[in-house]
Amino acid sequence: xxxxxxASPNHLRLIRKLETISVLGAEERTALAGLxxxxxxxxxxxxxxxxxFAPPDSCLILEGFTCRYKILHGGGRQIFSFHIPGDLPDLxxxxxxxxxxxxxxxxxxxxxxxxxxxxxEVIATYPQIALALWRxxxxxxxxxxxxxAGVGRRSARERIAHLICEVYTRVRAVGLAEAWEFEMPxxxxxxxxxxxxxxxxVNRVLQELRRDGLIISKGRYLQISDWDGLKRAGDFDxxxxxxxxxxx
Amino acid sequence: xxxxxxASPNHLRLIRKLETISVLGAEERTALAGLxxxxxxxxxxxxxxxxxFAPPDSCLILEGFTCRYKILHGGGRQIFSFHIPGDLPDLxxxxxxxxxxxxxxxxxxxxxxxxxxxxxEVIATYPQIALALWRxxxxxxxxxxxxxAGVGRRSARERIAHLICEVYTRVRAVGLAEAWEFEMPxxxxxxxxxxxxxxxxVNRVLQELRRDGLIISKGRYLQISDWDGLKRAGDFDxxxxxxxxxxx
DNA sequence: CGTGTTATTGACCAACATCAAACTTAGTGG
DNA sequence: CCACTAAGTTTGATGTTGGTCAATAACACG
Numbered sequence: 406x407x408x409x410x411x412a413s414p415n416h417l418r419l420i421r422k423l424e425t426i427s428v429l430g431a432e433e434r435t436a437l438a439g440l441x442x443x444x445x446x447x448x449x450x451x452x453x454x455x456x457x458f459a460p461p462d463s464c465l466i467l468e469g470f471t472c473r474y475k476i477l478h479g480g481g482r483q484i485f486s487f488h489i490p491g492d493l494p495d496l497x498x499x500x501x502x503x504x505x506x507x508x509x510x511x512x513x514x515x516x517x518x519x520x521x522x523x524x525x526e527v528i529a530t531y532p533q534i535a536l537a538l539w540r541x542x543x544x545x546x547x548x549x550x551x552x553x554a555g556v557g558r559r560s561a562r563e564r565i566a567h568l569i570c571e572v573y574t575r576v577r578a579v580g581l582a583e584a585w586e587f588e589m590p591x592x593x594x595x596x597x598x599x600x601x602x603x604x605x606x607v608n609r610v611l612q613e614l615r616r617d618g619l620i621i622s623k624g625r626y627l628q629i630s631d632w633d634g635l636k637r638a639g640d641f642d643x644x645x646x647x648x649x650x651x652x653x
Numbered sequence: 654x655x656x657x658x659x660a661s662p663n664h665l666r667l668i669r670k671l672e673t674i675s676v677l678g679a680e681e682r683t684a685l686a687g688l689x690x691x692x693x694x695x696x697x698x699x700x701x702x703x704x705x706f707a708p709p710d711s712c713l714i715l716e717g718f719t720c721r722y723k724i725l726h727g728g729g730r731q732i733f734s735f736h737i738p739g740d741l742p743d744l745x746x747x748x749x750x751x752x753x754x755x756x757x758x759x760x761x762x763x764x765x766x767x768x769x770x771x772x773x774e775v776i777a778t779y780p781q782i783a784l785a786l787w788r789x790x791x792x793x794x795x796x797x798x799x800x801x802a803g804v805g806r807r808s809a810r811e812r813i814a815h816l817i818c819e820v821y822t823r824v825r826a827v828g829l830a831e832a833w834e835f836e837m838p839x840x841x842x843x844x845x846x847x848x849x850x851x852x853x854x855v856n857r858v859l860q861e862l863r864r865d866g867l868i869i870s871k872g873r874y875l876q877i878s879d880w881d882g883l884k885r886a887g888d889f890d891x892x893x894x895x896x897x898x899x900x901x
Numbered sequence: 902c903g904t905g906t907t908a909t910t911g912a913c914c915a916a917c918a919t920c921a922a923a924c925t926t927a928g929t930g931g
Numbered sequence: 932c933c934a935c936t937a938a939g940t941t942t943g944a945t946g947t948t949g950g951t952c953a954a955t956a957a958c959a960c961g
Binding site: 904905906909912914918920921922925927928929930 | 933943946947948951959960961
Binding site: 593609 | 940941942
């Protein structure tokens with residue numbers, strides 16, 4: 406990985422993430438490194454942005470595990486996506502105004518707020534950055550489609566296996582996982598809310614995956630003991646994540 | 654609605670659509686009107702773009718009803734979205750290369766192919782157009798979220814009512830529906846594939862909605878007899894479509 | 902008219918939900 | 932470092948939504 410210009414660790418997180426999905430020039434990296442970041446701590450189980458609000462900045466996740474979700478009429482919750490450090494989960498607010506869902510912290514989280522004005526300026530000056538962010542939005546949509554296919558047409562076992570594969574792949578891409586081992590600090594209730602299942606059923610299926618020797622879970626840590634088996638169980642093909650291949 | 658510059662009916666379809674979700678200046682409208690459109694007929698139940706391909710152009714729907722979908726490992730099909738005239742259902746291919754799903758025609762369809770090169774040029778010259786298209790992508794994602802919430806957490810009845818509300822609202826926005834009456838040329842099998850239901854169950858729930866006086870369906874034509882009731886039945890709130898209000 | 906597609910019905914079944922209780926674990930304060 | 936507490940996990944019993952299969956009825960179209 407190329408050595409970088411003068412950039413704070415927080416900016417590096419952003420740059421590194423964008424480089425997993427697009428190619429940036431030195432100029433663009435410098436521009437990104439100059440973005441104003443207002444760091445903020447968010448407590449576990451707190452909203453970062455709530456539905457109905459129109460925040461004046463977009464946020465970059467620096468540490469912690471977050472999700473986008475919505476509470477439905479009947480009281481049920483649907484989680485739409487999980488987000489890890491490097492992600493920009495509310496680019497939406499930059500162009501769409503009022504949030505049609507919420508962004509919440511599943512663990513204690515550190516975020517960096519980036520004023521929309523600063524983003525707009527960078528985008529206007531560096532079209533390549535605009536394209537990279539747009540590309541991020543398109544990938545976002547691709548992930549929603551993958552989840553939709555899961556909830557619509559896959560069994561509970563397939564959905565859970567697929568989700569584990571996805572999170573591992575993404576965490577790995579931004580360099581936050583040891584080989585086959587990573588953190589997934591999500592309760593079984595939250596898993597259920599993301600997969601359209603009850604927590605009870607999630608529990609039983611997880612036991613099944615462990616019994617079958619596909620994963621080992623010790624608390625919030627997950628270890629994948631049989632990647633091929635897990636991929637098969639989840640019918641997982643990482644193409645939809647549109648990650649740039651950076652092989653040695 | 655403001656009178657327009659010299660533009661073909663096909664270009665007008667595109668301009669009118671984009672004006673439902675963003676504000677364009679005269680300059681932008683003129684640029685859009687100059688885009689090269691290669692019109693093509695597509696037969697019913699044929700793919701416009703197949704999964705795995707990297708088409709050299711994006712397509713604009715001119716006539717007909719289309720959908721994006723994917724066939725899963727087990728043979729099941731998940732439909733991700735329905736598209737109506739004016740939609741640009743594969744902006745994805747402009748930035749992501751290989752398609753991770755297919756785009757198919759549900760009825761005999763007329764599309765206009767727009768070379769990526771032409772789009773890239775227009776985008777580079779008119780940032781406002783880039784923003785409008787990016788905004789379209791964001792709305793696309795918002796619609797996926799709405800569907801995800803439905804399939805994950807709503808009953809069959811709610812999902813079907815919600816989908817009818819959505820399609821009616823969108824068709825209305827581009828001026829393709831009489832009051833309370835519109836065309837929805839989708840089989841019950843296709844409805845099921847979009848909602849994560851079997852066609853048998855879709856059939857029964859549709860009967861229920863008719864019995865309850867919410868809709869009347871005569872073949873491919875749908876009439877909404879009780880909009881408020883239907884909205885309530887589907888817990889429908891059009892906010893996620895992010896349409897621009899153009900009241901008289 | 903005939904033929905293929907789509908809609909409708911009925912009988913039966915399975916995956917997953919719900920409820921409620923017991924058990925574990927992790928975090929906290931003394 | 933331990934006891935206490937709250938949060939999360941696990942289990943069992945039972946219920947329900949919606950799936951599957953298969954046959955019949957309605958259409959739509961040439």
